[in-house]
Amino acid sequence: MKSKNFGLSRSAFQELLKALKEGDDNLYQQIFLAHFEDCLNFLKRQYKASHHDAYDASMDALVAFCDRLKKERIQYGNLRFLFTRMAGQLYLRKTKDDSRLMELTSEWDVADEPDGDVPADVMDTFNDAWPRLGKGCQKLLKSFFYDQRKLKEIATQLERNEATVRKQKQRCMSKLQEIFQTLCQ
Amino acid sequence: MKLFEKYRVNNINEDELSTVTQQLIKQKFDRELRDKMTYRLKEEYGITRGAAASGRISGRMILRWSLSVAAALLIGIVAWQVVGGHSPTYQSLTKEYLATYYPNNELRKGATEISKKRSEAIAAYNKEDFETSARLREEVVVLPGANSEDYFFLGVSYLYQNPPKGELAIEPLLKGLEDPARTSLLEEETKWYLTLAYVQAGQFAPARELLEERIQKGGWNASKARDLLHSLPLE
Incomplete structure (x- = not known):
């Protein structure tokens, strides 16, 4: 086996x-x-x-x-x-x-259809924006969107309640978008 | 309008924001994983995209590694002799850690008194005029609507002055952590700069406690924290 x-x-x-x-x-x-x-x-x-x-x-x-x-x-x-x-x-x-x-x-359909590629200029700006985001936000967004962890698990690890973490995730996404927009200007 | 364009001009609803964020983060970290694996394949297995796999680690590679190790040892010995084997001091480490300024990405919007003052503080901070930025933030934090980021940037504005005003930085940084809902987006950064403020102020016991916490968490700045902890004088 x-x-x-x-x-x-x-x-x-x-x-x-x-x-x-x-x-x-x-x-x-x-x-x-x-x-x-x-x-x-x-x-x-x-x-x-x-x-x-x-x-x-x-x-x-x-x-x-x-x-x-x-x-x-x-x-x-x-x-x-x-x-x-x-x-x-x-x-x-x-x-x-x-x-x-x-x-x-x-x-055996094992491979997903790939997501559409993000345009290179968008990705470049995003790569500049990401390090400007606070470490807490980086960790939270990566855990949720990339490591596929559930909000409940993240909340338990951070010793916070799920609703607070959900709100924080929303603020982090907005913050990241703000930074992205600032860099686009 | 395409989704990324909507993201750029802030004409996006909550679901779309989530979708775009996920896609951008996925692509970024997939790229990083790919780069790490490409590097390891080349270094550890001698497999590259351009050339056929050599199968096992080649003799040439072993020779290259041996030469690299020998060169690294030689550089280490020379460096040790030049600096006399001295470890960095906590003063030199804090100076080094404060040499790069934390980026200020706050948005300048709104016509209220606090927004205007904040805007001026951001402008001064980004011009590296930290005395003005600290003075303006002092005015911001007493206004209604002041938040943990205002306290954070007040604290770091004191720390970036020449010489750093560690003692003055402690209070606002502590205030920045006084958030019962723990919604601050800069909690880890606030703790890190609070540590540096304690060290600057010669308050080693609370600095030590924060450094140990940072090391235990691992990741961001953990190795810097380890170096700083080892450099602190024994009490």
């Missing part, structure tokens, strides 16, 4: 999820990067992918898999299979090999 799950036992998998939810992706990187080369080779062998296409698809899969884990949309059982499947789908989507993609999605 462990070999199907990147050497992780069920309890180690739970530890990994906990760390990810707390914003620590070191363990995730450590485990999954050790298998990056296997994934590359699988894509090259299975789909005759070029090295850089296989690299991009494996990297996309690593990021998407991490997101799915945090959303608790992946269960312990056969992580290796799901991961390589996801990388395959992402590769076919990128190379627009729709006929082969259909074969894969009909059976």
Whole structure:
């Protein structure tokens, strides 16, 4: 069972999820990067992918898999299979090999449609705005929007009530938007 | 109008604000994760996007690492000899930590007395005229509607003066933390500058307590806190 799950036992998998939810992706990187080369080779062998296409698809899969884990949309059982499947789908989507993609999605639709890319100038301004936001706001917004933690969990950790944290999240979003707007002027 | 344009011109409802914020944060941190993994793949596994995987760590890489380690050791020894192995003092550390000014991103809007005064204080602060900024904030904090950010910027305006006025900074920074609902957006920053104010004022016991709290929490400024804690004189 462990070999199907990147050497992780069920309890180690739970530890990994906990760390990810707390914003620590070191363990995730450590485990999954050790298998990056296997994934590359699988894509090259299975789909005759070029090295850089296989690299991009494996990297996309690593990021998407991490997101799915945090959303608790992946269960312990056969992580290796799901991961390589996801990388395959992402590769076919990128190379627009729709006929082969259909074969894969009909059976296992593991990779989400990607969100539309944020325009580069917007992202540049946002990257300038983010460090100007208070540390408390940064932590709260990242925990909620990126680490996928529930407001209730965040409130418990901060020893505040949920309504206060909800209000604070709203203020933090507004503050971030204000900073963004100031930088746009 | 596209969602990002709405975000830029503040013509956005609550749900849309949440959607855009999520998308921006996700893209930012996904990018960071990608960069970290790209770096680790290259350094630890010798795998890059451009070149085929070498499979295992190459001899060349081991040689490069060995040379890097040797160079780092050599630099360390030379640096130790130059500075005589002295650890930084708490005075030099606080000076270093106060050398970069905390950005002021408050919006200048409104026609009320407090808004006007606040605006002037922000302008002075951003011109690095901290004496004026402190004087104006002193006037702001006695007006109705003063908030924890006003106390924060009053405190840091005292600290950034030359020489820093640690003792004067303590009270407003403590006031900035006196928020029963704990809704301050700058709580961690306020505590950090309060620590520096205590150190500047020679009040090491409360500074030590705040530094230990910062270290225990980890993350932002934890390593700076550790260095400062070790540099404080024993009482």
